[in-house]
Amino acid sequence: MVDWPLRTGWISLEIVIENLAHAIGDLQIIDRLDITIGSGEIVALLGPSGCGKSTLLRLVAGLERPTSGSITMGRHIRAAIVFQDHTLLPWRTAAGNVELPLEHHPISVAERRERVAAVLEQVGIADFADYYPKALSGGMRQRVNLARALVLEPTLLLMDEPLSSLDEQLREILLDDLARLWSERGFTCLYVTHSPDEAVRLGHRVMILSRRPTKIVEVVPIETPIEERSHFHPAIAAARETVWNLVRESRAPCHGT
Numbered sequence: 463m464v465d466w467p468l469r470t471g472w473i474s475l476e477i478v479i480e481n482l483a484h485a486i487g488d489l490q491i492i493d494r495l496d497i498t499i500g501s502g503e504i505v506a507l508l509g510p511s512g513c514g515k516s517t518l519l520r521l522v523a524g525l526e527r528p529t530s531g532s533i534t535m536g537r538h539i540r541a542a543i544v545f546q547d548h549t550l551l552p553w554r555t556a557a558g559n560v561e562l563p564l565e566h567h568p569i570s571v572a573e574r575r576e577r578v579a580a581v582l583e584q585v586g587i588a589d590f591a592d593y594y595p596k597a598l599s600g601g602m603r604q605r606v607n608l609a610r611a612l613v614l615e616p617t618l619l620l621m622d623e624p625l626s627s628l629d630e631q632l633r634e635i636l637l638d639d640l641a642r643l644w645s646e647r648g649f650t651c652l653y654v655t656h657s658p659d660e661a662v663r664l665g666h667r668v669m670i671l672s673r674r675p676t677k678i679v680e681v682v683p684i685e686t687p688i689e690e691r692s693h694f695h696p697a698i699a700a701a702r703e704t705v706w707n708l709v710r711e712s713r714a715p716c717h718g719t
């Protein structure tokens with residue numbers, strides 16, 4: 463067993479985004495954005511299509527460098543990204559896909575297998591460990607995708623519309639699972655979505671972004687504990703309506719976009 467980076471326990475962290483601006487060519491995507499994400503906080507990001515949510519996620523992940531401004535976070539951060547469409551290797555089983563990120567770490571095969579089995583259990587697909595992606599339903603594939611991100615014990619989980627390809631029922635189930643996983647693991651999370659429902663079910667704060675160049679239009683704090691939330695919870699239903707209205711306003715057409 464190694465002591466670092468895989469077995470440090472759940473180090474949480476704060477992320478400070480200051481005066482962030484980003485352009486691709488002539489296209490100004492983000493304009494002077496300031497966000498502080500608390501340790502163990504889930505921030506849901508909602509905004510019109512093309513406003514720059516995925517770009518912001520990529521900047522936080524370090525996949526791109528911002529044009530200006532800064533993103534500061536703890537040194538021992540382990541970030542993992544979950545995309546909308548699963549990116550599983552078709553020639554590997556569910557367990558084989560989840561094992562992949564561990565293969566670059568100096569741990570024994572036995573420990574690797576143990577950790578893969580544990581995380582598959584956590585996301586509820588232990589019985590499908592030996593299935594290939596094509597034999598799994600969309601929901602199961604997305605669970606494998608999530609397991610692959612969780613197996614590295616991320617302190618920061620960056621999620622880009624992770625449930626948008628799933629049907630309503632599956633989405634409900636996975637929302638409950640994500641809430642449970644957060645309660646167990648306490649990771650910090652940036653959760654990009656188009657769904658006010660997902661945002662108010664998972665976010666401690668919901669940030670509504672404007673059209674490009676994106677800015678924060680409004681921040682809606684959701685105080686109901688995540689474990690107590692459901693689609694029908696009165697406070698959650700009220701928050702959903704507030705967020706819906708803000709999203710509608712943020713989509714109002716504006717000059718040049």
Ligand SMILES: Nc1ncnc2c1ncn2[C@@H]1O[C@H](COP(=O)(O)OP(=O)(O)OP(=O)(O)O)[C@@H](O)[C@H]1O
Nearest residue numbers: 486489491509510511512513514515516517518674
């Ligand atoms: N590599 C690139 N080259 C040129 N333009 C890009 C590139 N990546 C993103 N863009 C543009 O930047 C803008 C923001 O894209 P981004 O994917 O971040 O938006 P988004 O808010 O995540 O959109 P959606 O909600 O539709 O997923 C879009 O106008 C997009 O066309």
